[in-house]
Amino acid sequence: MLSNDHIDTLIAREIEGEITAEEMAQLQSWLEADPANQAYYEVLKDTWDLAAGAYSDMPEPDVERNWQRFSENLATPVPLRVVTRRNSWWRLAAAAVVVIAAAGLTFTLVRNNSHTTLTAEADKKTFTLPDGSRVFLNRNSQLSYNGRFGDDNRTVQLKGEAFFEVAADAANPFIVAAGASQTKVLGTSFVIKAYEDKPVQLDVVTGKVAFSGKKGEDGALVLTAGNTAILQRDKEPQQINNSDPNFMAWKENRLYFNNVPLYKTLSTIEDYFGVRFSVADKSLLTLSYTGKFDNPSLAEVLDVISKTAEVKISEEEKDVYRISR
Structure with missing residues (x-):
């Protein structure tokens, strides 16, 4: 420098x-x-x-x-x-x-x-921060930091969802402020989901992080690789079991379903492609679905599901699809 x-x-x-x-x-x-x-x-x-x-x-x-x-x-x-x-x-x-x-x-x-703001609107984007850390922003997400980032602080503010690969710096912790939460790390990789009016969710992929809420570091949860925590409004962080194999689907460009109820399958597809589904027959939601997609397109996924689950999928309006028998 x-x-x-x-x-x-x-x-x-x-x-x-x-x-x-x-x-x-x-x-x-x-x-x-x-x-x-x-x-x-x-x-x-x-x-x-x-x-x-x-x-x-x-x-x-x-x-x-x-x-x-x-x-x-x-x-x-x-x-x-x-x-x-x-x-x-x-x-x-x-x-x-x-x-x-x-x-x-x-x-x-x-x-x-001064503040630098990084945004991903219609497409996912990857950024390298001044300290060498990498950030993968999901669609409709935003990351910002001030002009002193990397000099005497490594604090960023997140709105939306991002995967972080944090450059190691034991003397200068990396801090992510997202909603009412704060995530403090020295060098690791993790996913934070912080959308408005939803609980903040943290998934640790490698290393160890401290996840805190209003009480700050006094009430922090220390999480290691493979663990997940959420922070609900006006509550303290709570560790949960996350069995969803698609929590990083948006970054890895793949979808995986193993005997999953159709309502969960559709919810994952909604998040991945930014679409919505309406279901005419609610009994369809309990149908089990199994399938795997690499670098999927929406047309491919809908075509395979309609044939495998034996349902009809039609587009009612832009990005809104109706499922029926």
Whole structure:
């Protein structure tokens, strides 16, 4: 990770037209990494131009001597490279105090107050966070974090459903805030489902996590791989038995049913494809169904179920299907 001092140096060289191709590549990569970085660059450049304009008509002083005094008086001098043009020397010295005092503070505020929001609407998406952790967002889900993520905290906010592969960092726990729950880990993989007006559900795939509610860490459940817990409104976390083999179907792109009542089969398909079913004959819901689909399409699944369960499936309207005998 590039230091703030090095970034300041790159920006100064870019503004003065003295930046090398390698340095420009570093700067461009840093700018694209976070919207807060672009905001900092703009503030620094505007401040630089303002200071340069203010002193453009003044005579040039003994720049080398002034710069030496200026550097000695700074508590933390920015190691900017000295350029050869006398006008550049004066612009750099004139703007430095304003840049360090104003832009340095602005950079801190921008990073602290900025938020990055990752969304998956119609399609599932995969993201790599600044700390190297990977997040797989289900459809209609959202993840956000502030500008300090990865520096002194690794806290994210989740709405919807996501699978996390957390990069190990024993000194900086990874925390997921979802609904009224908080999940704290050091390095593991897990699924959190946090849809509005539904209990928050946590499934641990590998490693160990602490799952807590209103009581915080004092009331946390420590869960290991293969265990599941839910958090209902105004209650504390509760460990449950999750026998559903499709809890990660949306991520793994597969559906598996083994002698499952048709109502559970349909519920899983609704979640997977974002559709709804209406059943004319309620007795159909208790029929048992067995089947397996890899990378399924909705048309394939409906066709196989209609033939296997001997039912008729018709589309009543967009994404709404009616099941009858």
